[in-house]
Amino acid sequence: MGKSFKPKEKKGYLPLPATFNNIQLKQRNLSLWIITFIVIILWLNPLGISISLFQKSSSNKYPEPHPFTSPHKVTTTSKYIFPPVEHAPLLKELGRSKLVKESRVRDANHPEIDVSSIVSLNAFDNVDPSIQLSKEKDENAASDLSKAKNTFKNGDKIVYKPKNDKNYPEIVIVTAIDFEKYSLGGLTNIVQNRIDYAHDHNYGVYIRWYEEFLPWINSFSNFDNKQKKKWIRTYCLRAAMFAFPKTKWFWYFDEDGLIMDTSINLKDYVLKDDVLSPIMLREQPINPQNGIIKTYKSSKPGSVKLIITQSNDKIETNSFIIKNDDVGRSILEFWTCDLFFEYPNFPFGPDSALTHILQWHPFLLSKTAIIPARTIAARHSTTPIAEGDHLHYVKGDFTVSWTDCKKEQCEATLAFYNSVLHPASS
Amino acid sequence: MEDDYDNYDKTFKPRTNPYFKRIKNSLQLNLQQLNSNFLSNSLIAKILIGIFTILFLSLFTSVPFLPHFKSTGPKVVLILAANEGGGVLRWKGPQDWSIERSSIANKKNYAKRHGYGLTIKDMTIKKRYSHEWRESWEKVDIMKQTMRQFPDAEWFWWLDLHTYIMEPHISLEEHFLNNLDNETYRNLEVFNPLELTTDLPYVDYTQPVDMIITQDCGGFNLGSFLMRRSSWSEMLLDVWWDPAMYEQMHMKWEHKEQDALETLFSTSPWIRERVGFLPLRKINAFPQGACSDQADDPRYFFQNHDFVINMAGCEYGRDCWGEMEHYKALSKRLQKPWYKFW
Numbered sequence: 001m002g003k004s005f006k007p008k009e010k011k012g013y014l015p016l017p018a019t020f021n022n023i024q025l026k027q028r029n030l031s032l033w034i035i036t037f038i039v040i041i042l043w044l045n046p047l048g049i050s051i052s053l054f055q056k057s058s059s060n061k062y063p064e065p066h067p068f069t070s071p072h073k074v075t076t077t078s079k080y081i082f083p084p085v086e087h088a089p090l091l092k093e094l095g096r097s098k099l100v101k102e103s104r105v106r107d108a109n110h111p112e113i114d115v116s117s118i119v120s121l122n123a124f125d126n127v128d129p130s131i132q133l134s135k136e137k138d139e140n141a142a143s144d145l146s147k148a149k150n151t152f153k154n155g156d157k158i159v160y161k162p163k164n165d166k167n168y169p170e171i172v173i174v175t176a177i178d179f180e181k182y183s184l185g186g187l188t189n190i191v192q193n194r195i196d197y198a199h200d201h202n203y204g205v206y207i208r209w210y211e212e213f214l215p216w217i218n219s220f221s222n223f224d225n226k227q228k229k230k231w232i233r234t235y236c237l238r239a240a241m242f243a244f245p246k247t248k249w250f251w252y253f254d255e256d257g258l259i260m261d262t263s264i265n266l267k268d269y270v271l272k273d274d275v276l277s278p279i280m281l282r283e284q285p286i287n288p289q290n291g292i293i294k295t296y297k298s299s300k301p302g303s304v305k306l307i308i309t310q311s312n313d314k315i316e317t318n319s320f321i322i323k324n325d326d327v328g329r330s331i332l333e334f335w336t337c338d339l340f341f342e343y344p345n346f347p348f349g350p351d352s353a354l355t356h357i358l359q360w361h362p363f364l365l366s367k368t369a370i371i372p373a374r375t376i377a378a379r380h381s382t383t384p385i386a387e388g389d390h391l392h393y394v395k396g397d398f399t400v401s402w403t404d405c406k407k408e409q410c411e412a413t414l415a416f417y418n419s420v421l422h423p424a425s426s
Numbered sequence: 427m428e429d430d431y432d433n434y435d436k437t438f439k440p441r442t443n444p445y446f447k448r449i450k451n452s453l454q455l456n457l458q459q460l461n462s463n464f465l466s467n468s469l470i471a472k473i474l475i476g477i478f479t480i481l482f483l484s485l486f487t488s489v490p491f492l493p494h495f496k497s498t499g500p501k502v503v504l505i506l507a508a509n510e511g512g513g514v515l516r517w518k519g520p521q522d523w524s525i526e527r528s529s530i531a532n533k534k535n536y537a538k539r540h541g542y543g544l545t546i547k548d549m550t551i552k553k554r555y556s557h558e559w560r561e562s563w564e565k566v567d568i569m570k571q572t573m574r575q576f577p578d579a580e581w582f583w584w585l586d587l588h589t590y591i592m593e594p595h596i597s598l599e600e601h602f603l604n605n606l607d608n609e610t611y612r613n614l615e616v617f618n619p620l621e622l623t624t625d626l627p628y629v630d631y632t633q634p635v636d637m638i639i640t641q642d643c644g645g646f647n648l649g650s651f652l653m654r655r656s657s658w659s660e661m662l663l664d665v666w667w668d669p670a671m672y673e674q675m676h677m678k679w680e681h682k683e684q685d686a687l688e689t690l691f692s693t694s695p696w697i698r699e700r701v702g703f704l705p706l707r708k709i710n711a712f713p714q715g716a717c718s719d720q721a722d723d724p725r726y727f728f729q730n731h732d733f734v735i736n737m738a739g740c741e742y743g744r745d746c747w748g749e750m751e752h753y754k755a756l757s758k759r760l761q762k763p764w765y766k767f768w
Contacts, residue, residue: 063613334694337690363664
C-alpha cells in the first residue's frame, strides 16, 4: 500500500444541517416502502385480474346427466327403490303393448326386414314436469290401471337423494323382475328377500321391471329371446348407477335367486382386499372349456372393478359385482354397447360379450376377478350333489340361483327355497 | 518426462489447456487446505459426508422420504407420423422426402422451443394392419407405445405428416391447455357435421377432458389431436379396436380409427364424457382444396396467424409438396420480426 489517491479534505463552504442525515434516512425509508408496495402489487398481479376480466369467465354450461327415457329426474329419500309389486296383475292385464309405444318401420333398403322400434311412454310427457305431474294425479285417481301404467313409466326417473350423505349405502343390490314370469306372491318374496338383506347391512336396493327396459332392447321378439333378454341385467345395472351415484359397489343379483344367509355381509365376505385376494381365481381360463386366455397371475384386489363367476361352460352374469367408479362405469358401458347387443355370433348374449371383451382387451381383463361360483352364485341342483362340487348350492351357502328353470319350475323352486328361509310362514 | 511427452508432436493428442491446468492446480491446493483445515475437524467432516450422501441419494436414486430434484421429462409430447406408406405401394420420390424433411424440422424446432418431447413414428405399411390380418389400429398402437416411452408426460399430441406449425411461438399451454373448459366444446349442439345424436342418457359433462379432437366438414378429424394419460385413455386405447365391432362395421369404417371413434362416441356415455372438441382452425386448419364442397365456410380454412395447417387429403389429387412449400414460406414471412427488412 503506497500512496492512496483521495480527494483532499476540504472544509465545506457551509456546514451540513443537523437534520441532513435524518432526511436521507427518511428517503431511504420511503424508497423501501415504494419497493415493498410495488412488490406487493406485482404479487397481487393486477394485470392478471384485468386479463381474466376480459376473458370469457363463464364456463360452458352443459346439460345434466339424465335417465335413459326422460330428461327429468324424480328424487326419493328411500334407499330401497323398487316398483310397487302389487301392480303386477294390473300390468299383466295391460300387457306390454299398452306399457310402451311400439312402432313398426320398414327400412327402404331392406323391405323384407320388419324393424320395430319401441319408445317409452315418457317420450310423450309434457315438457313441463309439474303439468305432467298434475295430469298424472288426475289419471291415477280415475283408475287403478292408469295408476299402474304411470308408475311403470316413471320408474326410470327415480334417483336416490338423501337429506345427508351419512347413511349413504355403500353397496346396492340390483335386481330386474319380470311380472310375466312370477306370480304376485313370488315377486313379493323376491323383493322382500333383497330388502330384508339390505336392511340388515345398511345397503340399498334397486329393483326394476324387466319390461321397463323394452325401449332399450327395442323389440318384443328380443324380449322373448332368453339370451337377448339377459342384456336387461346390464341396462338395469346402469340405471342403478345413475340412481345411486355415490354408492361404491353394485351387486347385480338376478330375480331367479334368493339370498339364503342374510347374516353374511357382502363387503366383509367378498369385497375387502384381504378377503378378495385369496379367493380371486388366478390364471383361470376365461372360457373354462378352451382356456387360451387366462386371468392374470399377479392382479391386485385393489384394482378390481368387476367380479364375476363361471359355470362349468362359460361366464355367468346372473350374479356379478361391479365398482361404481369411472373405470367400472366405462367397463359396463362398453359392455352394453349396441354393437355387442346386435352381434349375431354371441350365442349367450351378455355372457358371450363379456367373454369376448375379456379375451380381447387386456386392460379390462386386468380389472376383472373371477371368483368361485358358490360365493355369490351357487346353483340350485335337482340331483344330489357330488363330492367336490364347486357350483351347486349346499346348505349354508350365501345365495342360491335357478337361472336355467322352465316357467313353472321357477315358481316352485322359489317357493321351496323361500320355505327353507322362512319355515314358520309356510 | 511428462514435458517430453507434451513436446512430442508426431502423434495426435488432445491439446492441453493451460487454463484448465491452472484451475486443476488451484483446486488441488484448495483440497489440500480443506484436508488440513476441515477434514481434521471430525464434526464438519461428518456433516459434509452426510450432506453429500443425502444429495447423492436425492439425485441418483428414488428412495422414499427424500425430496428428489430430478428433472422430470417433458409434460407434452409431440408424435409425428412420418414415412406414411414407407414407399411400399408407391415410389417415394424426392418431393416426398422434401415434405418429410420440412415437416420434421418444423416439429423439431417447435418442440425444442417449448421444451416438449418429440417422437417420430414410422408408418410403413405393415401386414398386421392390413384388413385380413387386422390386429389393431396403427395409430392406437403408436399412441400406447409413446405413452410407455414417456412415462412422465401428460399430454400427447398426434400430428400427421402433412401438417405445419405456422405460429411456433405459441405454446400449447397458452393456446388452450391452461383453459380447457372454456376453449373446448363438449356436446355437439354447437357444430355437428355428422348429425350425430346430441343427447345421450347418463352423460356427465363434469368429467375432465382427456382427449381433444377437431371436426371438419366430414366429421371427426384425427390428423391433429391430443390425448391425456389417464385410466380413461388407457381403456379407450385398449377397446378402440375390437374384432366384433370391426367385423360388423369394416365396410362402413372407411376412415378406420376415426370412424370407430365416431361410432363409440355416438353410443357410449363414457367416451362422450371425456372428449372435448376444439374449433378446427385452432389446431388443424385446412387449406383451400380440402373440404372443397364447403369452400365458402370460413370455419375450416386457414387464415393468417392460425396455429397449425393440415394439408389433409393432399395426396389425393392435390400437390402436397407445393402446398407444403407455400405454407412454409408463408410461415417464414408471417414470423419475420418487424425490425428485419430483408
